Amino acid sequence: MLDYNVFHTIAWPGAYAWYFFVIGISVALFFFSALSWFREEFQPLRKSGFYLSFVLLVVGGLLLISDLSQPMRFLNMINPAYLKFDSPLAWGSLNLITFGIASVVYLFFMNKGDDGLAKKAAVIGALLGLGLPIYTGFDLTVHQHRPVWNTPLMPVLFVALSLLSGAAVASFLAKGNEKLMVMLRRFMLWAGGATAAMLISLLGTTAYGGSAAEITFMFMTSGTMGMIFIGLGMLVGLAAPIALLLAPVGRQPMGVMAAGVLLLVGGMALRYAILIGPQIVHTYY
């Protein structure tokens, strides 16, 4: 064989997966903090969950900016003269900024002790936060030629992953509070079950898609990417913690925290594989 081919780089590297991971946790922690105004069990997360959410939001924003090849031009994203609403990225940047503003407002009223306004800011912030994992998935979905990405499951999958990773981190902030651990365990099980169902259907539709989808399935389930996606993501990071949570030990705080560690590993591995895997096939054509 004397074929000549020009290979191409993948457009979005692994740094984006870290952003997806960090921002997903940030949003979920804000959600738990907001939930504390309505459910007594989440009370311990009101401040600690929010503060960590805010720190992760800043880290996520910096990750996103640092991955631009022209980081100093990130302001173009909020320049009304340049902003183009056809692009999901434009909506995402506005969503990120409004979520940041809502977080600051929430912090202000919470520290001022104005519970009424803090509660309202929490609800608005939680709704804006929900937009972030939705936009993350939508950002991938709009690329019509990419198998796996181009499915309506993506936004829902990223919401489920966000709740999963957020509940995992929250289990460490809960400091063994039993009522909270019960609620977090339920979140982990429901979000984990939803994620598993979506991943299985995603694998099925990808395996039986066209040739590009079929090759993408091959890349995502074999070699190093297969180890990351199936091994770390689905087995170690999803099936194992669900099994652990269903076992008697999974009802103890330590069991929930151990499941949390596995879920964090799986959450990162799944985001990485879903981001990188579907880009590999196009580097050959």
Place this chain on the structure above:
Amino acid sequence: MSEELRMSPRETRGKAGLRRYGMVIDLRRCIGCDACMVACKAEYDVPLGVFRTWVPYRVVGKYPTVKKQFLPRLCNHCDDPPCVRACPVGATYKVEDGGFVLQHYDRCIGCKACMASCPYNARFMLPEHRTRTNITSVVDKCTFCYHRVIQGLVPACVQTCVGRARVFGDMNDPNSEVSQLVARHATQTLRPEQGTKPQVFYIGADRNMTEYGRNIYDASPEQDDERAVFNRNHKV
């Protein structure tokens, strides 16, 4: 009874008073000399490792009846370009009269959304350091030689093509050579199912080259080696 073709607001094919430049590549005439790649590199100081146009080939058949199948590639200057839609800051735009899909280099933030959205891999990131050109760390691509075409010249790759395999012209002019070629020959476009309405038409393209082939299941050792070198140089 005829019905007017409904198009997206971006499309300009068939619009009166607007030119819609396109390229026809007659693969029966392509000899794989790569002069188009060299002319393009010279015209734009395209850095090593990236290409505005490239000519992959496959060797098919069994000795003694073997042949090389070429498929010159470049930006398809889609009539409905997904890269324009993906760009959050309007750095990628379409010139209405002519249909060129171009870049505002000073506006590009390097988010690579356009690269992710392009089904043709026509876009690439310029390196941080270049010897003669100070446009760096932004996304670049073929411009259909906009600067030459507005002066009445044809793109550099078309100018240099020794076999006259590449033909360039206004697709909206029914008397242009490109329109005549598309009207008289069976032509193919790449990834027509994506709805991008590409404006690069191929005559005599082989499906082994235009479609996602399964040959990467059993890649040759040479291809694996090339891939490993590429990954090393591009930190994949």
